[in-house]
Amino acid sequence: MTARQPLALVTGANRGLGLEVCRQLRDRGYRVILTARQAERGRAAAEELGVEFLPLDVRDPASVDRLVAELRRVHPDGLDVVVANAGVALNGFDANVAETTVDTNYFGVLRVVEGVLPLLRAGVHLVLVSSGVGQRDLLSAELRARLDLGSLTRTELSALMRQFVADVKAGRHREAGWPGTAYGTSKIGVTALAHLLTRDLADDPRRIDIVAVCPGWVRTDMGGPNGERDVETGAASILSGLDVPRDAPHRFYRDGAPANW
Numbered sequence: 056m057t058a059r060q061p062l063a064l065v066t067g068a069n070r071g072l073g074l075e076v077c078r079q080l081r082d083r084g085y086r087v088i089l090t091a092r093q094a095e096r097g098r099a100a101a102e103e104l105g106v107e108f109l110p111l112d113v114r115d116p117a118s119v120d121r122l123v124a125e126l127r128r129v130h131p132d133g134l135d136v137v138v139a140n141a142g143v144a145l146n147g148f149d150a151n152v153a154e155t156t157v158d159t160n161y162f163g164v165l166r167v168v169e170g171v172l173p174l175l176r177a178g179v180h181l182v183l184v185s186s187g188v189g190q191r192d193l194l195s196a197e198l199r200a201r202l203d204l205g206s207l208t209r210t211e212l213s214a215l216m217r218q219f220v221a222d223v224k225a226g227r228h229r230e231a232g233w234p235g236t237a238y239g240t241s242k243i244g245v246t247a248l249a250h251l252l253t254r255d256l257a258d259d260p261r262r263i264d265i266v267a268v269c270p271g272w273v274r275t276d277m278g279g280p281n282g283e284r285d286v287e288t289g290a291a292s293i294l295s296g297l298d299v300p301r302d303a304p305h306r307f308y309r310d311g312a313p314a315n316w
């Protein structure tokens with residue numbers, strides 16, 4: 056009897072870090088599902104790597120539903136690794152940028168994680184790609200106090216993210232204690248989410264491991280040509296999240312080491 060090949064799913068993987076994460080997972084012996092919102096680009100990237108492709112736009116709940124239905128049909132045994140990598144860093148700062156960024160980077164991760172929860176196998180790893188740019192001290196003392204990871208619920212965290220967008224729209228984000236960065240705020244949300252999910256799923260018999268990770272500043276379309284790291288190093292930092300002990304209290308890592316946020 057041959058051993059079952061572990062199954063990994065990566066979001067936003069037609070280019071950049073997501074694509075390289077797929078390559079490294081494949082090389083580690085995973086069966087990989089590369090997902091992307093643009094089917095043609097995703098399919099071409101998957102073909103080049105010799106991995107599977109499924110369409111996924113993390114902003115579209117119906118797209119998440121279709122992915123989950125397809126996974127149930129094609130891979131009824133479930134997932135061993137999920138890397139929530141899709142993200143945007145848009146130029147400028149206004150209500151539209153705030154809304155798109157928070158919806159993609161924070162709610163996109165939440166939608167995917169909640170969608171795939173029933174499909175996770177025992178010992179599964181969920182790696183949420185965040186960023187060290189998402190530092191809590193960007194927030195006012197009052198907002199930081201509301202981000203109490205012991206008591207905050209996921210619903211309250213989502214409400215905070217929506218509040219940021221509403222405050223930017225109303226032109227009052229500064230007085231409300233938010234920074235002038237939609238990207239940084241959305242990534243504070245992602246890192247907080249890893250902590251809340253870890254707490255909420257602690258008693259799940261499948262021993263679900265959830266970490267947020269930072270790839271470092273990487274030379275991709277997003278990071279630009281001056282980034283400090285090549286894409287291989289950045290992707291390796293993301294996958295170092297697979298080696299974090301499940302009982303480690305710290306839930307935000309870079310290069311396999313706890314990082315500040």
Ligand SMILES: NC(=O)c1ccc[n+]([C@@H]2O[C@H](COP(=O)([O-])OP(=O)(O)OC[C@H]3O[C@@H](n4cnc5c(N)ncnc54)[C@H](OP(=O)(O)O)[C@@H]3O)[C@@H](O)[C@H]2O)c1
Binds near residue numbers: 073271
């Ligand atoms: N590069 C860095 O220095 C750096 C640093 C810290 C954290 N990160 C994080 O690392 C992750 C990957 O970044 P990257 O540098 O590889 O960026 P990238 O080169 O800009 O690639 C971003 C990927 O996300 C996809 N994406 C965007 N919106 C999506 C949506 N609604 N649904 C599905 N996919 C979507 C993009 O697809 P399209 O091709 O269709 O646009 C693309 O495949 C992001 O979460 C980013 O915040 C990057």
